[in-house]
Amino acid sequence: MDKTSIHGMWSSRLMFILAATGSAVGLGNIWRFPYMASDNGGGAFVLVYLACIAIVGLPILIAEILIGRHGRVSPVNTLRGLAKESGTSRNWVAIGWLGIVAGILILSFYSVVAGWTLHYAWLYLKQLFGGAAITDPGATFTSLLSNPFELTFWHGLFMLLTVAVVALGVEHGLERAVRFLMPALFLMLLILVAYGFTTGHVGEAAAFLFRPDWSKIDGNVFLRAMGQAFFTLSLGMCAMMTYGAYLPRSGISIPRVGAAVALTDTAVALLAGMAIFPLVIAFGLDPAGGGPGLIFNSLPLAFNEMPFGIVYGLLFFGLLSVAAWTSSISLLEPATAFLVEKYGMASRKRAALSIAVLCWALGLLSVLSLNVWSDVRILDRDIMTFIEFIANDLMLPLGGMLIALFTGWALNNTILREQLSEMPEALFTAWRWLLRIVAPALVLVVLLRALA
Numbered sequence: 001m002d003k004t005s006i007h008g009m010w011s012s013r014l015m016f017i018l019a020a021t022g023s024a025v026g027l028g029n030i031w032r033f034p035y036m037a038s039d040n041g042g043g044a045f046v047l048v049y050l051a052c053i054a055i056v057g058l059p060i061l062i063a064e065i066l067i068g069r070h071g072r073v074s075p076v077n078t079l080r081g082l083a084k085e086s087g088t089s090r091n092w093v094a095i096g097w098l099g100i101v102a103g104i105l106i107l108s109f110y111s112v113v114a115g116w117t118l119h120y121a122w123l124y125l126k127q128l129f130g131g132a133a134i135t136d137p138g139a140t141f142t143s144l145l146s147n148p149f150e151l152t153f154w155h156g157l158f159m160l161l162t163v164a165v166v167a168l169g170v171e172h173g174l175e176r177a178v179r180f181l182m183p184a185l186f187l188m189l190l191i192l193v194a195y196g197f198t199t200g201h202v203g204e205a206a207a208f209l210f211r212p213d214w215s216k217i218d219g220n221v222f223l224r225a226m227g228q229a230f231f232t233l234s235l236g237m238c239a240m241m242t243y244g245a246y247l248p249r250s251g252i253s254i255p256r257v258g259a260a261v262a263l264t265d266t267a268v269a270l271l272a273g274m275a276i277f278p279l280v281i282a283f284g285l286d287p288a289g290g291g292p293g294l295i296f297n298s299l300p301l302a303f304n305e306m307p308f309g310i311v312y313g314l315l316f317f318g319l320l321s322v323a324a325w326t327s328s329i330s331l332l333e334p335a336t337a338f339l340v341e342k343y344g345m346a347s348r349k350r351a352a353l354s355i356a357v358l359c360w361a362l363g364l365l366s367v368l369s370l371n372v373w374s375d376v377r378i379l380d381r382d383i384m385t386f387i388e389f390i391a392n393d394l395m396l397p398l399g400g401m402l403i404a405l406f407t408g409w410a411l412n413n414t415i416l417r418e419q420l421s422e423m424p425e426a427l428f429t430a431w432r433w434l435l436r437i438v439a440p441a442l443v444l445v446v447l448l449r450a451l452a
């Protein structure tokens with residue numbers, strides 16, 4: 001049981017928490033959460049999202065980490081091993097494959113959006129040295145999206161950053177990146193929230209975010225909120241499972257670290273909402289229907305007004321790029337670890353690079369859907385939104401549901417008890433029934449209602 005992972009190990013519990021939080025906290029919290037709330041009725045969406053985190057997300061997060069820690073290898077091989085050990089069907093390996101495909105699809109557009117944030121960090125850096133101010137954020141954003149070459153450049157640069165860390169491995173790459181950057185991001189957000197207070201619109205922002213308008217809730221809001229809950233916790237695609245595989249065997253309570261990660265992640269999303277919406281309202285923009293451009297259209301207005309706004313702009317987009325970076329690493333790692341196991345240790349660099357090139361090429365579809373192919377529609381969506389929808393809102397909940405069923409019904413009880421030895425009996429039982437019945441049933445109802 002004291003096996004270590006061939007890919008390396010986290011050097012401490014704190015390092016695991018930072019890495020897992022680094023994976024969870026990313027564009028999902030600061031870019032996607034505010035605009036999802038904006039597009040899906042504010043408070044109603046937020047409430048469903050919070051419920052999904054607590055009832056479905058946290059139990060599955062615990063399941064993923066424990067499966068990883070027991071299996072010790074990449075998701076496909078971990079599931080193969082665990083299914084065998086529990087004497088159950090080999091078909092559960094499909095969870096691993098589903099995760100790998102979802103990770104590749106997500107990374108393809110994630111990197112494009114992360115490229116936007118890199119571009120904005122660069123714009124503020126230039127301003128610091130006398131470059132032109134962003135006087136009309138709407139126009140700046142539209143002109144970025146209409147330029148496929150610029151988008152491809154930043155998307156490529158971001159993918160290079162991601163592959164560089166993953167190629168270096170767990171201790172030298174992943175750990176070093178998250179150690180200082182996560183605390184810095186948190187601090188920045190607090191400063192922005194404080195600035196939001198000075199606008200005098202905090203009350204309206206809170207009302208938009210937290211006062212549910214029940215008439216807005218329909219099957220679609222449930223699906224988007226559930227998808228967002230999975231996306232923001234990096235669940236359903238075996239990222240957390242892979243990170244769990246690098247966790248030391250003893251001295252760490254999985255439910256505790258899981259709860260710490262889920263709480264931090266939720267706090268960052270809510271803080272991001274409370275930083276952004278007061279500004280949106282203060283500058284006369286509509287809090288509803290902001291779409292993916294929400295933060296790019298609203299925050300630069302505030303940075304223009306704030307004292308030291310340019311420095312804040314640089315810090316904010318710089319750190320957002322970093323948050324995206326510590327997440328994208330975890331999108332690339334599962335497929336990389338799998339290739340390493342398949343073709344031997346020496347090839348980590350080559351493994352990471354092959355997957356990254358694939359994701360980069362797929363990302364070009366998203367790049368082009370923003371301009372040249374903007375008229376192409378699949379199921380009423382442009383290509384980028386379509387890929388995002390399939391991967392985030394369908395594949396992640398489906399993967400999560402299968403993980404819940406596998407852990408709840410198929411996995412051998414001794415393994416569960418051994419991995420969760422610190423968990424009191426009553427909590428353990430509650431957790432198990434959440435996985436067996438509640439979480440899968442909720443996901444199923446939401447998927448069926450949305451697709452019907």
Ligand code: PHE
Pocket residue numbers: 023024025026027028029106230231232233234235237239327328330331
């Ligand atoms: N959780 C990340 C975010 O919120 C995205 C992510 C999803 C990362 C799935 C890994 C796996 O930005």
